[in-house]
Amino acid sequence: MHLPGLLVAAGYVITLASAASLRIQIPASNLVPNPNALPASTHATLTSAQGTTLRTPLHKGSYLLFDDIPATLIGSHLLEIFSHNLWSDHGINLAPSSGAVNLTLTAKVLGQKSFYETRQGFNILSLLKNPMILMGLFALVFTFGMPKLIENMDPEMRQEYEEMQRKSPMGAMGRAMQGGSAAPGGSAAGGGSAAAANNFDLAGFLAGHSSGGSGGGSTTSAKNAAGGDGVRERKR
Known part of the structure; x- marks a missing residue:
């Protein structure tokens, strides 16, 4: 050697x-x-x-x-x-x-001359330095700590926070994923929330476009219908 x-x-x-x-x-x-x-x-x-x-x-x-x-x-x-x-x-x-x-x-x-490296034992600090472990711990803290934080909030601040959650598109999407449950205001409000959730355009929201609402959707549908009639008439 x-x-x-x-x-x-x-x-x-x-x-x-x-x-x-x-x-x-x-x-x-x-x-x-x-x-x-x-x-x-x-x-x-x-x-x-x-x-x-x-x-x-x-x-x-x-x-x-x-x-x-x-x-x-x-x-x-x-x-x-x-x-x-x-x-x-x-x-x-x-x-x-x-x-x-x-x-x-x-x-x-x-x-x-040393040809072999001594294998290190278990070290808890090495786990805490892992990004995936840190993300998991943060998710657990957020999941279990957020409800406790909301419970200890001031009633007025808590009410404002809940209203903001209802009006946000992400909140509407979450309610739609849960089955379109009715809002506390009544069945009409619940139906409106479910309709807003169904009409929510996730791709447009992520792209930065504001949703045009049901009116825009109906106008687009009408234009598509008119265009379709025109195409059918030309085929005749």
Whole structure:
């Protein structure tokens, strides 16, 4: 598994000979209390500027070892460690020499990588932040709170409110949906309210047009009837 590491400015120079080795020791730390518990897939790579890569696995004893580095690998190299943690990368400069060289480095863990997100428990505040829940609560408060508010209103104000409700088109439509119940003023008033509810044009009301009343409706009907007679006469 390849995980990006955080680069730490650390440069080392190795003079290459016929036998050169690089040992990376992994000490215990707060982030890695037991280095022996690292996964077996942990490995390190040493990459040159020309693209040549050396790879070594994790050895028993919590260390990585590049043994017998070829003398032909001269120049700057990047040492990377791949595991489930974030490690410090090192810059290695390989130079020619005539003696055997063994270099030991210490790898530093910079952080831990988390691949799973902890599932959150039930939170009542998350429900209250839901717009649908808020709309439902508002509808419940309006349904059960409005009658109580009307009961506690001043009698005169309550009477004015009821009259406004009767005269409003929405109130007439509500009475029509309830079956055209008679108004408190008597059967005549009830019949008038039912007729007004039946003649109420919801589309026109929503479009902003004022209703023309029964007279307008009768005039339109008369014009339609006249037009229909004219059409029939022309067909004859």
